[in-house]
Amino acid sequence: MERAAWCFVAPALIVIAVFFLLPALAAFVISLTDFDLYALASLKNLRFIGLRNYIDLLHTPLFWKALGNTLYFVVVGVPVSIATSLAAAVLLHSKVARFKSFFRTALFAPVVTSLVAVVVIWRYLFHARYGYINYVLGGLGMPKVDWLGDPHWSMFAIIVFSVWKNFGYNMIIFIAGLQSISEDLYAAAKLDGAGHWARFRYITLPMLGPTIVMVSILTMVxxxxxxxxxxxxxxxxxxxxxxxxxxxxxxxxxxxxxIGSASAIAFMLFLLMFSITLLQLKFTRLGDEQ
Known part of the structure; x- marks a missing residue:
C-alpha cells in the first residue's frame, strides 16, 4: 500500500525536483561564485568566492535603498489591500447587495487584465498636468501632485495601483470564507441585540481568522x-x-x-520573506492560544 502511494506521488515529486529544487540549488551555488558576462563566455573565468557577494550587498547603498522601498511597499500595501478586499467581500456577501455576480466579475477583472494595458491608463490618471486624479484634486481646491515624478509620492502611487490591480483575488477568497460561516451564528447574535459592528467583530473576524492569515501570507509574499x-x-x-x-x-x-550577485539578492530576499512568515505564524499561534 505504501509503495503504491509513492508511485502515485512520484511524478509530482520528480517535477518539483527537476523544475524547483535543482534550479534553486544551482542558483545558490551560483551565488557563491563571481558568475558574470565573462563566465558566460567561458566557464574557465568562473571563480568560487564564498559569501563575498552577500557581504558586498550589505555594503551596497542601493541594496538598502531597494530593501527600504520594498518594506515600505509591503508595510503600507499589504494592510490596505487586505482591508479593501475584505470590505468588498463583506459588501458583496451581504443580503442587501444586488447584481453580485456583475460586481464580483468587475472587481476581479483587473487581476486577469494585462498589466501593460492598465499601466497605460493609470499613467494617464497619474499625469501631473492632464491626469484625472489631479483634475479632481484641483476641483477640491487642493494642489496638484506629480505622482510619478516626485520621489515622495511615486511609491505611494504604485501602491494605489497595485492594490487596485490585485485586491480582487483576495476578495474572492474572503467571499468563499464568508460563505462557510453559518447564518445561525448571525441570527443568534441578532436575537441577543448585537448590531452590525458587533456581529462583524465577534463573529465574522474570528471565523475568518485562518483565511485572513492565509491571505496575509500570500499577499505579503x-x-x-x-x-x-x-x-x-x-x-x-x-x-x-x-x-x-x-x-x-x-x-x-x-x-x-x-549573475552571482543577482542570485545572492534572490536568496537574501527569500530569507527575509521566510523569516517574516515564520514570525507571522508564531504570533498567530500565540493569539489563538490566548
Missing part, C-alpha cells in the same frame, strides 16, 4: 516580489525611489550581467 509595477510605470525612478529588491536583482543580473 506577492508584495515582497514587486517588480512589474515599478519596471513599467517608473523604471525605478525618480531618484531610485521605486527601486525594489527584485528590480535591483533584475538590473544586476540582466543589465550588468552580475
Amino acid at each position: 506577492g508584495y515582497f516580489q514587486v517588480f512589474a509595477e515599478p519596471y513599467v510605470m517608473t523604471e525605478g525612478g525618480p531618484m531610485q525611489s521605486t527601486v525594489s529588491v527584485l528590480y535591483f536583482m533584475y538590473e544586476q543580473g540582466f543589465k550588468w550581467w552580475n
Whole structure:
C-alpha cells in the first residue's frame, strides 16, 4: 500500500525536483561564485568566492535603498489591500447587495487584465498636468501632485495601483470564507441585540481568522516580489525611489550581467520573506492560544 502511494506521488515529486529544487540549488551555488558576462563566455573565468557577494550587498547603498522601498511597499500595501478586499467581500456577501455576480466579475477583472494595458491608463490618471486624479484634486481646491515624478509620492502611487490591480483575488477568497460561516451564528447574535459592528467583530473576524492569515501570507509574499509595477510605470525612478529588491536583482543580473550577485539578492530576499512568515505564524499561534 505504501509503495503504491509513492508511485502515485512520484511524478509530482520528480517535477518539483527537476523544475524547483535543482534550479534553486544551482542558483545558490551560483551565488557563491563571481558568475558574470565573462563566465558566460567561458566557464574557465568562473571563480568560487564564498559569501563575498552577500557581504558586498550589505555594503551596497542601493541594496538598502531597494530593501527600504520594498518594506515600505509591503508595510503600507499589504494592510490596505487586505482591508479593501475584505470590505468588498463583506459588501458583496451581504443580503442587501444586488447584481453580485456583475460586481464580483468587475472587481476581479483587473487581476486577469494585462498589466501593460492598465499601466497605460493609470499613467494617464497619474499625469501631473492632464491626469484625472489631479483634475479632481484641483476641483477640491487642493494642489496638484506629480505622482510619478516626485520621489515622495511615486511609491505611494504604485501602491494605489497595485492594490487596485490585485485586491480582487483576495476578495474572492474572503467571499468563499464568508460563505462557510453559518447564518445561525448571525441570527443568534441578532436575537441577543448585537448590531452590525458587533456581529462583524465577534463573529465574522474570528471565523475568518485562518483565511485572513492565509491571505496575509500570500499577499505579503506577492508584495515582497514587486517588480512589474515599478519596471513599467517608473523604471525605478525618480531618484531610485521605486527601486525594489527584485528590480535591483533584475538590473544586476540582466543589465550588468552580475549573475552571482543577482542570485545572492534572490536568496537574501527569500530569507527575509521566510523569516517574516515564520514570525507571522508564531504570533498567530500565540493569539489563538490566548
